[in-house]
Amino acid sequence: MKKKNNGCVELSLRQTARFLKKHDNYIILTHASPDGDTLGSAYALYYGLKEIGKLACVICPDVIPKKYDYFVRRTDHISRENATVVAVDVADKKLLGGLQEEFGDIVDLNIDHHISNVHYAKNLYLDSDASATAECIFELLNLMKVNINNITAKALYTGIATDTGCFKYSNVTSKTHMIAAQLIEYDISAPDINKLMFDTKSRMLLELERMVLDTAEFHYGGKCIILTVTAEMQQKTGCSGTELEGIAVISRSIEGVDAGVTIKQTGENEYKVSLRTYPPLDAAAICKKLGGGGHKAAAGASVEGTLEVVKDKVLTAVKEVMEEAYAGIASAE
Amino acid sequence: MKKKNNGCVELSLRQTARFLKKHDNYIILTHASPDGDTLGSAYALYYGLKEIGKLACVICPDVIPKKYDYFVRRTDHISRENATVVAVDVADKKLLGGLQEEFGDIVDLNIDHHISNVHYAKNLYLDSDASATAECIFELLNLMKVNINNITAKALYTGIATDTGCFKYSNVTSKTHMIAAQLIEYDISAPDINKLMFDTKSRMLLELERMVLDTAEFHYGGKCIILTVTAEMQQKTGCSGTELEGIAVISRSIEGVDAGVTIKQTGENEYKVSLRTYPPLDAAAICKKLGGGGHKAAAGASVEGTLEVVKDKVLTAVKEVMEEAYAGIASAE
Numbered sequence: 331m332k333k334k335n336n337g338c339v340e341l342s343l344r345q346t347a348r349f350l351k352k353h354d355n356y357i358i359l360t361h362a363s364p365d366g367d368t369l370g371s372a373y374a375l376y377y378g379l380k381e382i383g384k385l386a387c388v389i390c391p392d393v394i395p396k397k398y399d400y401f402v403r404r405t406d407h408i409s410r411e412n413a414t415v416v417a418v419d420v421a422d423k424k425l426l427g428g429l430q431e432e433f434g435d436i437v438d439l440n441i442d443h444h445i446s447n448v449h450y451a452k453n454l455y456l457d458s459d460a461s462a463t464a465e466c467i468f469e470l471l472n473l474m475k476v477n478i479n480n481i482t483a484k485a486l487y488t489g490i491a492t493d494t495g496c497f498k499y500s501n502v503t504s505k506t507h508m509i510a511a512q513l514i515e516y517d518i519s520a521p522d523i524n525k526l527m528f529d530t531k532s533r534m535l536l537e538l539e540r541m542v543l544d545t546a547e548f549h550y551g552g553k554c555i556i557l558t559v560t561a562e563m564q565q566k567t568g569c570s571g572t573e574l575e576g577i578a579v580i581s582r583s584i585e586g587v588d589a590g591v592t593i594k595q596t597g598e599n600e601y602k603v604s605l606r607t608y609p610p611l612d613a614a615a616i617c618k619k620l621g622g623g624g625h626k627a628a629a630g631a632s633v634e635g636t637l638e639v640v641k642d643k644v645l646t647a648v649k650e651v652m653e654e655a656y657a658g659i660a661s662a663e
Numbered sequence: 664m665k666k667k668n669n670g671c672v673e674l675s676l677r678q679t680a681r682f683l684k685k686h687d688n689y690i691i692l693t694h695a696s697p698d699g700d701t702l703g704s705a706y707a708l709y710y711g712l713k714e715i716g717k718l719a720c721v722i723c724p725d726v727i728p729k730k731y732d733y734f735v736r737r738t739d740h741i742s743r744e745n746a747t748v749v750a751v752d753v754a755d756k757k758l759l760g761g762l763q764e765e766f767g768d769i770v771d772l773n774i775d776h777h778i779s780n781v782h783y784a785k786n787l788y789l790d791s792d793a794s795a796t797a798e799c800i801f802e803l804l805n806l807m808k809v810n811i812n813n814i815t816a817k818a819l820y821t822g823i824a825t826d827t828g829c830f831k832y833s834n835v836t837s838k839t840h841m842i843a844a845q846l847i848e849y850d851i852s853a854p855d856i857n858k859l860m861f862d863t864k865s866r867m868l869l870e871l872e873r874m875v876l877d878t879a880e881f882h883y884g885g886k887c888i889i890l891t892v893t894a895e896m897q898q899k900t901g902c903s904g905t906e907l908e909g910i911a912v913i914s915r916s917i918e919g920v921d922a923g924v925t926i927k928q929t930g931e932n933e934y935k936v937s938l939r940t941y942p943p944l945d946a947a948a949i950c951k952k953l954g955g956g957g958h959k960a961a962a963g964a965s966v967e968g969t970l971e972v973v974k975d976k977v978l979t980a981v982k983e984v985m986e987e988a989y990a991g992i993a994s995a996e
Binding site: 510512 | 828829830831832833835836837838839840841843844845847848853854857858861862863864865866869872873876877879881885915916917918919
């Protein structure tokens with residue numbers, strides 16, 4: 331057990347398994363703007379705990395998108411008083427959104443894979459080599475000898491597939507594929523899950539993409555693209571939240587682009603900036619300069635100002651990190 | 664050993680390994696319009712044979728796209744007289760394209776995973792449960808105890824990743840993931856391969872997509888979408904051929920769409936119609952009405968007339984097949 335900042339105790343996998351066996355009533359929290367990994371992890375943990383006779387509920391700060399219906403079920407009602415609070419895939423209590431006030435300071439156990447985890451919980455199981463928190467949950471359930479069934483496997487596969495872009499990204503390890511090999515044995519219809527997660531676009535989103543592509547700006551010799559999603563576009567198309575993730579994906583798919591930037595308006599003079607990068611650029615380093623954080627290949631920040639001001643700030647941050655990164659390469663050669 | 668039609672002998676994996684050890688000079692053939700699987704399989708087999716002291720060359724009927732440069736190398740010069748001819752991922756000798764005349768009737772060994780294989784070679788190793796022919800080559804090299812190195816692993820991974828849409832499709836099995844788990848241990852930079860194969864869009868293609876999305880028309884209560892690619896768009900962006908395949912993919916990714924139609928102008932009054940459908944609609948049935956053909960989920964036809972006339976013809980064909988298909992469902996309920 332390692333004591334880190336804030337008195338947070340870092341647990342091993344074995345200690346985490348023991349912790350989960352010891353308590354009986356769980357409140358499982360996901361992060362706001364829930365994605366496949368936080369939801370898949372939460373529900374897989376829920377089903378696992380039910381298998382060993384525990385009571386548990388899953389609480390999500392935001393409405394759960396309908397597309398996850400295939401593994402989302404009504405959970406138990408657990409009162410806060412007797413409950414053990416577990417946050418999954420939540421790197422910072424801020425990411426609890428509307429639940430932060432109620433739960434932010436009383437998370438008993440945090441299970442996560444983000445290297446940027448800020449150690450806010452009393453206990454933390456962190457595996458930053460895991461492609462997804464769902465990978466951690468799979469290993470936990472295995473170690474606890476908990477029976478994995480079809481719906482648990484669906485939830486776990488969803489977490490891993492969505493956080494790896496369906497096994498495409500650099501966070502995929504041998505272990506990731508080994509776990510996937512085991513999960514698809516549970517008759518989970520992985521192709522249907524993948525179609526739903528990766529190849530289904532609403533008409534509204536198609537319309538939004540059309541509008542956003544019109545805003546494409548290239549900078550720094552084509553190495554940086556900026557796509558803009560205005561409040562007006564969101565209103566016109568009714569697209570918001572997680573539906574917009576696909577836009578960030580577009581930004582990283584253009585030939586020659588090392589830094590894909592998506593700027594989404596969230597208020598009168600408020601913007602959410604999403605960065606997607608390729609080596610040698612570090613998205614987290616860029617977003618740190620903007621007051622945000624995240625992973626090497628994907629990070630975000632909230633930036634205030636008019637759109638032009640926000641763009642300037644982002645371009646300055648991108649430029650600084652680019653200069654360091656490319657200079658590093660040049661000097662290494 | 665099973666004798667099939669045309670006197671083709673079906674070999675087991677063990678017999679195929681023995682066959683490959685027995686001969687010394689190999690000509691390895693890929694299919695025309697080469698993809699990641701035929702090329703990955705051919706080069707992995709080439710590298711494997713070189714490891715055990717054989718001479719071999721790879722011959723591709725068409726120019727190999729530059730994006731495969733990371734595993735394509737100059738191979739030996741082998742004269743036809745003493746050579747053993749192996750075709751990989753080639754289900755029918757017709758698919759040898761420009762090489763059919765020279766090699767179509769003298770293929771000594773065919774290694775393939777297509778259930779539609781027509782048994783044209785003298786010997787055939789066919790595993791129709793394999794997601795890719797590269798899966799068969801991996802198993803062969805393993806059985807032959809051939810050393811797999813970095814470039815062989817890159818070629819094999821490419822074959823498997825491209826034929827499974829990066830582990831998305833229904834041909835993926837547990838074994839597929841287990842093999843991927845082993846291949847990525849060879850330090851192959853799988854994320855770079857995946858970016859190159861799946862997430863690299865030229866700026867021209869991005870521009871074309873923007874234009875094509877502007878043409879989107881929905882019909883029959885949103886169940887049918889028509890996207891149009893005019894000759895002018897192709898000229899303006901310089902996009903053509905295989906780059907346009909991505910457009911048809913868009914048409915099948917819209918929520919609620921059962922029939923995704925892409926109409927590409929190929930001449931003054933000539934259009935290539937591509938259909939992508941989901942059950943209960945049959946793309947081949949629709950295209951048959953237009954004088955074309957194909958598979959259940961993907962088919963095509965060449966249609967003459969002005970764009971408006973072509974659209975009318977397509978919409979009529981779609982409507983007829985829809986009426987039958989949905990009536991079939993209604994009466995079954």
